[in-house]
Amino acid sequence: MSVWDDVVGQEQVVETLRAAVLASRQAGSEDASARAMTHAWLITGPPGSGRSVAARAFAAALQCTDPGEPGCGHCHGCTTSLAGTHADVTLVGTEKVIFSIDEIRPLVSQAQRAPSQGRWRVMLMEDADRMVERTSNVLLKAIEEPPPRTVWLLCAPSPEDVLTTIRSRCRAVHLRVPDPAAVAELLVRRDGIDPAVALSSARAAQSHVGLARRLARDPAVRERRRRLLAVPTTIRGVGDAVLAAADLIELSATDAKTATEERDAAEKTSLLRTLGAEAGTRLPPALRSQVKQLEEDQKRRATRAQRDVLDRAMVDLLSMYRDVLVVQIGADVELVNTDVAEQVRQLAGSSTPEQTVRRMDAVGVARERLSGNVAPLLAVEAMMVALRPQG
Numbered sequence: 001m002s003v004w005d006d007v008v009g010q011e012q013v014v015e016t017l018r019a020a021v022l023a024s025r026q027a028g029s030e031d032a033s034a035r036a037m038t039h040a041w042l043i044t045g046p047p048g049s050g051r052s053v054a055a056r057a058f059a060a061a062l063q064c065t066d067p068g069e070p071g072c073g074h075c076h077g078c079t080t081s082l083a084g085t086h087a088d089v090t091l092v093g094t095e096k097v098i099f100s101i102d103e104i105r106p107l108v109s110q111a112q113r114a115p116s117q118g119r120w121r122v123m124l125m126e127d128a129d130r131m132v133e134r135t136s137n138v139l140l141k142a143i144e145e146p147p148p149r150t151v152w153l154l155c156a157p158s159p160e161d162v163l164t165t166i167r168s169r170c171r172a173v174h175l176r177v178p179d180p181a182a183v184a185e186l187l188v189r190r191d192g193i194d195p196a197v198a199l200s201s202a203r204a205a206q207s208h209v210g211l212a213r214r215l216a217r218d219p220a221v222r223e224r225r226r227r228l229l230a231v232p233t234t235i236r237g238v239g240d241a242v243l244a245a246a247d248l249i250e251l252s253a254t255d256a257k258t259a260t261e262e263r264d265a266a267e268k269t270s271l272l273r274t275l276g277a278e279a280g281t282r283l284p285p286a287l288r289s290q291v292k293q294l295e296e297d298q299k300r301r302a303t304r305a306q307r308d309v310l311d312r313a314m315v316d317l318l319s320m321y322r323d324v325l326v327v328q329i330g331a332d333v334e335l336v337n338t339d340v341a342e343q344v345r346q347l348a349g350s351s352t353p354e355q356t357v358r359r360m361d362a363v364g365v366a367r368e369r370l371s372g373n374v375a376p377l378l379a380v381e382a383m384m385v386a387l388r389p390q391g
Contacts, residue, residue: 003057003064003071003078007050008186008209009178016173017054021061021070024119038171040143040152042128044159045175048208052126054175055153056082059089062151063118077118088118093126101135108142111150121150128154129161136163143169178207187216203336206319211312222339224251228313229320229340232347232359232387241384248313248384249377256305264298310376314363314383320344321360328353355390362386 004014023036041058045051060081061071072078080086092107107123115121131139143152143166152170156162159172183202186209187193193201193216204225205212214221228251231244271294275287283291319336326333327348335341348356366383370376 001073002069003060003073003082005073006186006190007054007057009182009207010050010054010175013054013173013175014057017058018061018071021058021064024062025070037151039146039150040170041154042159042162042167042170042172043153043155043175044157044161044172046157046177048205048211049175049177050209051155051175053209054173055124055126055155056091058153059086059122059124062120062122063089081118081122086118088115088120089122089124091124091126094130098130098132099127099135101138104131104135104138108138111142111152112147114147115149119149121147122153123150124153124155126155128166129156129158131163133163136166140165140169178209180207183207183209183212187213191217193217200339203334203338204316204319206315206336224255225316226340228316229337229343231384232317232320233343235384235388237388238385241388242381245377245381245384248310248380252306252309252313252376255309256302260298260302260305264302267294267298306376307370310370310380311367314367314370318360318363320347321356321363324348324351325353325356325360328356350389359387 004018007014020037041055043051043055043058045054057071060073060078063077063081063086064070064072065075065077066072077086081089084091090107090110092103094103107125111121111123113121140163146152154162154166154170159167159174162170180199180202183205184195184198187198187202188195191213197216198212201216201222202212204222205215215225228248231248235241235244268291271291275283275290277283277287320340323335323337323341323344324347325331326335327345328351335344337344362383366379369379369382
C-alpha cells in the first residue's frame with residue numbers, strides 16, 4: 001500500500017513529486033538534488049484527472065514518518081494527512097462560486113506558524129482558480145516569502161486559471177486525462193465494481209474518477225444520464241427544445257438539492273445547538289445574523305452545485321456528438337458512450353458532419369454563457385433550439 005496508489009495514470013507526476021519528497025529529506029539545502037523541493041506548487045489538470053488526490057498524496061508523503069520510502073500509506077503521518085486530520089496539513093476548498101477575502105486571510109496567518117508535529121506545514125488549496133484578483137493578491141505575499149518549513153499546494157484546472165503573479169512563484173505539475181482502463185482498474189480494486197460496468201462507467205465519465213465511481217455504483221445515475229443522451233433524438237422543433245430545456249433545468253435543480261439539502265439541514269441543526277437554540281424557536285436578534293450568514297453560504301453552494309450539474313450535462317452531450325462525428329467520418333477510435341451506440345448511429349445517419357459540428361459549437365457556447373452568469377434557462381433554451389433538426 002502507498003499514498004500514490006489512487007493517483008491513477010499519472011506515473012510521471014508521481015515520479016516528480018516523489019523526487020521532491022526525497023530531496024526534502026536530504027541534509028544541506030545547497031545540494032543540487034534538494035532544489036527539486038520548492039515552497040509552492042501549482043498542480044493542474046482537467047476535471048477528474050485527480051489533481052486533488054495527487055496533492056493529498058504529496059502532502060501525506062511530505063509528512064510520512066517511515067524512514068524508508070516516503071508515502072508508505074500506513075504510518076501516522078500518512079493516514080492522518082489523507083484523512084484530513086493532521087495538525088500540520090490544512091485542506092482548503094470552497095463549495096461556493098468564489099473564495100472570499102475573509103476566507104483567505106486566516107490561511108495567510110496560519111501559514112506563518114512552524115509545523116507542530118510533522119516535517120512541514122502544508123497548505124493545500126483546492127479550487128485555487130476560484131479566486132478573483134483582489135483575493136489572489138492577499139495570498140501573494142504568503143506564497144512569495146513563506147517560512148522555511150511551509151509549502152503551498154494549489155490545485156486548478158490549468159495554469160491560466162490562476163493569477164500570473166501567483167503562477168510565476170509556483171513550480172507547475174500538470175496531470176493528464178488518465179486512460180479509461182486505468183480508472184476501471186481502480187474502481188474494481190478499490191470499490192469491488194464489476195469490470196464491465198467499471199470500464200463502461202470510466203468511458204462515459206471520460207476518465208473523471210469521481211464521476212466514474214458515481215456512475216458505477218448508482219444505477220439511478222446511469223439511468224438519468226441515458227435520459228439526457230436521449231434528448232437530441234426527441235427534439236423536432238422549437239416547442240420540443242423549450243420543453244427539453246425546462247426538463248434539464250428541473251433535473252439539475254433536483255440533483256443539486258439532493259446533493260446539498262441533507263448537509264444543509266445538518267449544518268443548521270449543529271449551529272442552532274451551538275447557539276443553545278432549538279429548531280422552530282424564535283431566535284434573539286443577536287443570533288439571527290449567524291443563521292442568516294449560514295443560509296446565504298448554503299444558497300451560494302446550491303448555486304454552484306446546480307451550475308456544476310448543468311455543466312456536466314453539457315459535457316455529456318458533447319461526448320454524444322463527438323461519438324456521432326466519429327461514426328460520420330469513419331474514424332478508427334472507440335466510442336465514449338458504448339451503452340447507447342445504436343442511438344449514436346441513428347443520429348449519425350440523420351445528420352451531416354457539418355451539422356454535428358454546429359451542434360457541438362452550440363453546446364460550447366451555452367457552457368461559456370453559464371460561466372458568464374447568463375440565466376441558466378435562457379442559455380439552455382438557446383442551446384436546445386440549436387440542436388433541433390435543420391431544414
